[in-house]
Amino acid sequence: MITIPEDVLASMKLPEKDRERILKVELAIALYQRGVLSIGKARKLAEMSKWEFIEELGRRKIERHYTEKELEEDIAFAKGSK
Secondary structure, eight states: OOOOOOOHHHOOOOOTTTHHHHHHHHHHHHHHHHSSHHHHHHHHTTTOOHHHHOOOOTTTTTTOOHHHHHHHHHHHHHHHOO
16 A cells, blocks of 8 residues: 655645546556556556556557567457457
8 A cells, every 4th residue: 555645645736536546547557658567457556448548558658568469369359269
């Protein structure tokens, strides 16, 4: 669990009701971009579907770490074998 000092929370220009969700997304994106988390774990942290997370990466112009295995899975899916 991460503890954020109250004065830091109070200074955030984020709606209190959305704060936790926004912080999770920001952390997930940052950790994914640095290669600390896989896309699966990062999207889980962000509480987003795989496609929502990929769209968010696109909006931020962050390259996907696309592996050969993921390419094979996508090709198989496109061919209808999954």
